[in-house]
Amino acid sequence: MAEIAPEADIPADAPIDVGAYIRTDRAGIASLNLAVENLHCGGCVRRIEDALAAKDAVTSARVNLTTRRLALQWRADQARAGELLGAVSALGYRLVPFDPELLRDGAAHEDQVLLRAMAVAGFAAANVMLLSVAVWAGEASGDMGPALRDLLHWISALVALPAVAYAGRPFFRSAWGALRLGVMNMDLPISLAVLLAAATSLHETINHGQHTYFDASVGLLFFLLIGRYLDRRARSKARSAAEQLLLLGAVAARVVGADGQVRALPIGAVNAGMTVRVAPGDRVPVDGCVSFGQGAVDASLISGESEPRSVKIGDWVHAGIMNLSHPLEVKVAAAGDDTLLAEIVRLTAAAEQGKAAYVRLADRAARIYAPAVHLLALAGFLGWWGLGGLDWQPALLIAVAVLIITCPCALGLAVPVVQVVASGLAMRQGILVKAGDGFERLAEVDTLVFDKTGTLTHGRPELVNGADIAAPVLARAASLAAGSRHPLCQALVRAAGPVVARSEAYEHPGMGMALGALRLGNRVWCGVDAASPGDGNSELWFHQPGQAKVRLAFRDQLKADAAAVIEKLQNAGWRIEIVSGDRPEVVAPLARQLKISQWRADCRPDEKVAHLRNLAQSGRKVAMIGDGVNDAPALAAAYASLSPARAADVAQAAADFVFQGEDLAPVAMALILARRVRRLILQNFSLALAYNVLAVPLALAGLVTPLFAAIAMSSSSLLVTLNALRLNGRGAQ
């Protein structure tokens, strides 16, 4: 069979088709936004920025390490995008253009609105409190005249009223939305308390009254906005998983025309029936049949299995599969929205929507709490006005005091503060919390479903019989292997230690390496009887003329602490299952070794999701632990999910937690931490409730002055915050 010579392929730095993403302004400055893969640290940021700054045409190049995005601007008439991007690609960073308009920046905008509201409320709270202290001090000493008190009240009103109008908007909007839908949420009593307190205080100020609640209303807003902001930041950390999946899709396909010419076309312009060429190291952009060439591909994105598959003419390949060894040509059967990858994206998006139905603890508490608060305040007003014989103004003041006292300051702060402390603690132990309500859901989990490859195992083959092979033989085999991208060859090189690559070695696709009479590769390649039995391990054979053929066996090894962690979790009462896309003969011994009785093999992504649904329907709360894009739908469909950090970016985005390192221990750690977080949240709720039981009768009795309200509000917020910080104290061990 004819081999496509490497030179025939398009060079690696060929211009990527990014034209559709470039925006050029009137001054001739072109700008382009790109997502950067493999970006890890400040060093990477610097290398990329320096490489781009060295180009004369570039006016600005800024890498954002937090979002891993590059914003590039250059003079359009002086350089083409391809040249500039080639300089970055040459450093080993893959660039994927994106349209910032398409990525919903609404979330970031919402963050800013909250932050601004918080700043304004903070400013107003500090200044009004300052004035209030003067009023309280004057009252206590008795030497403040009513004129001065009125002046201070007026200044307070001047600061507080605009602040309430501005900083209260997030609550007012949400309360109004809930009201229109005919439901009650926590923002309703908040809005009512703040607005009523401000309005009655203004009324009191105009009528030279003694008590105003300006400080309480802005203070309340400030505390609640802190909680709201912390909460929101925890949630928005998780970027939409589906969005990232789409970024993985190829940007341009190299289409082979009828004349044999290769042109780069945007993926949208590729139709069934065309032929695309896939260079080694590139991802296949379409679903289709191999029409030319043969070699090894890495299908881990789709199947989750890291062992390379060899493909030849007539074999089926999917979009997202990485070509490892030799140029391939693929006859397009489906492109764009019809590919399996796009189907996985849809599965993931659908599963994520299901998850959004989870009602957080705080919201569940609010459903009971909000009506109770309203009824109490109303009872206070009616009681004092109708039965107590007071005028409506003082009766309303008492109702406002009840609203302020019961307002869920502690509640609003209790959960986010615990969440933030817990995320910080988890972060120090190598666990990244991606979902704001991840801990709450994880704490309720009773069943753990593990994926095999990359989760229980390292996800890459390791040489298992290295000790039986003489070191010089191993080194010689490795020097041949060093010239190949094949994962087994790379495992051999890892096992052999530093070797000198023999660049003259030639790789024969699907067979192995050759150097003179030396051969390294599969059974056929080395002349071993293909029918002789194997032992389930992957293998390479090494043939040296005149010597016995050497068998090199590889296996995807269990993580070092896998058995210990699984045993610990089983003893602690969690039910454990394995669901893998791998073959039964590989999964079975592994399950036996880990003493896991429930296991499934040969599961496609949709079957994994279906299995999780079944478990959920039988009343189980399942945490899925898995990696790879093929697990993304399952991760999104599970009640809670964890993913190891080496996994493809997408799986990370779909999971609630991402843990780092080669160990499984963080899974146990996250589960235990989640239970403690839940306990602390419930404790904080109890604290808030206890405080209400004490304070509400006083408020109803009309004994709560603004001074008392301010002290009670601050102290309860402080109390729940301190309680949350206890997590740090014991958790550090």
Add this chain to the structure above:
Amino acid sequence: MTALLVLIPAALFLGLLGLGGFLWALRSGQFEDLDGAAERILHDD
């Protein structure tokens, strides 16, 4: 008590100055890449 007529506006003005500073920083994107900023200080160029 006339001191109050100077001191209260002065206090409010200083507070507003701080608020304005924060809002300016927010608007000009000072908080957009906190991880990157922490690393950039280590580069000597």
